Amino acid sequence: MAFLVAGTLQAAAQVADARDSLGRKGKYSVQGLRVALTLSSPGVPAATVAALEAVFQALGFESWERRDALVQLFCRVAEESAGDIRCPVFQSSLRGALCLTSEEPWRPEAEPGPGAQYDMSGARAALLLAVIRDRPGAERDVEALGGLCQALGFETTLRTDPTAQAFWEELAQFQEQLDTYRGPVSCALVALMAHGGPQGQLLGADGQEVQPEALVQELSRCGALRGCPKVFLLQACRGGNRDAGKGPKALPWYRRWLWVPQPALPSHADVLQVHADAQGSSCSGPAPGSSGQADVLTVYAAAEGCVAYRDEMGSDFIQTLVDVLRVDPGRDLLELLTEVNRRVCELDVLGPDCDEPRKACLEIRSSLRRRLRLRV
Incomplete structure (x- = not known):
């Protein structure tokens, strides 16, 4: 009975932590399963796909698969009007910080140097x-x-x-x-x-x-x-x-x-x-x-x-x-x-x-x- 009570309290704590983690920490919890799906058109070099898959594995994505698909890749690219500088365009509706590594994600970041900020x-x-x-x-x-x-x-x-x-x-x-x-x-x-x-x-x-x-x-x-x-x-x-x-997604009966x-x-x-x-x-x-x-x-x-x-x-x-x-x-x-x-x-x-x-x-x-x- 003591084990059941302890397990119930642990489950309650886990549910509460997951529920307010964004509001309390401003960060997503990434303790669960992480899945990556790669969709690539035949024109994309195999080395590019392999490099992306290696990144997924290094970040701890346990389940991923590659499918060759005739899809038009997103090609929105930001270019400087002078020169050949290219950078990606991020599109986000995230509600908190997202850390994909398995290391402790809540530690503070080092202060960026002057070159990392706009003047x-x-x-x-x-x-x-x-x-x-x-x-x-x-x-x-x-x-x-x-x-x-x-x-x-x-x-x-x-x-x-x-x-x-x-x-x-x-x-x-x-x-x-x-x-x-x-x-x-x-x-x-x-x-x-x-x-x-x-x-x-x-x-x-x-x-x-x-x-x-x-x-x-x-x-x-x-x-x-x-x-x-x-x-x-x-x-x-x-x-x-x-x-x-x-x-929210449905919970098991013993947590509802x-x-x-x-x-x-x-x-x-x-x-x-x-x-x-x-x-x-x-x-x-x-x-x-x-x-x-x-x-x-x-x-x-x-x-x-x-x-x-x-x-x-x-x-x-x-x-x-x-x-x-x-x-x-x-x-x-x-x-x-x-x-x-x-x-x-x-x-x-x-x-x-x-x-x-x-x-x-x-x-x-x-x-x-x-x-x-x-x-x-």
Whole structure:
């Protein structure tokens, strides 16, 4: 009987630890089985596949298999406009730090050297373009984000209710402003806040559409920002899907009575993709949302095809972002955005057309080559 009680308490402790590990430690638990699946097209060199499989084995993936498949490899590649520098593009909806090694993952990292971080000693500029009309709470987002940018030392330009054409005009003026700076430019931040179309378009105050990815690519060509981080924040719907989320996986009968019901998680959460160039692969053109240059960070308020939530108090994304960055603006921005996503994923939203709670999560796309700290 004593063994049964001890085993029950151990099971309860394990369940509790797994349940709150993200909230308490900000990191994923990787104690369970890890599985890797490699899908490769015939054009990919065997050495490339073998090297990838060796990495999986070294990281402790116990079960993996290789399948030859006629699939089009992802080929979103960030390239410097001058030179032949290539880097992968990360796409993440993770809610915490992920360590794949079998070593103790919670130990603190050593402080990175100056060469591992972007130099933020130069000028910093921010452009906020927000459609306020018929978007309750948008004023609060503008106020909160504008205050944060100024606190972080960004010279901030704000334009409200831009038409679709004005999005382009304001971006062109912003680039001209950057090119006239006498000293070096360290960072540019652009926030685009508007209604979104069914395919992720931004809708100007005139109801006309503009592609946000085209704006991202246009600023990426700015000569003054060559080699500098360019941050884009997109607060807009990317479709009409309202995610009901998914609940935790079923537990064995002897653990169910120990389990405290947990809220659902967004269906698109906990995904990390790395899009890299592969020799022999081809693509007809840049994938939607990809940049033509390195050093770009784009954060979407919602997953592709989904609604971005906002009410009279502001949007979930912008308000949470401001709260997190004000507390510790000196941390690496990608780490802070992961924390923002964790908090957004925990929110339950009651939409205007449904009494059931709905979920949302961010999509973070990065081709940054160094750590980015907005306050040194």
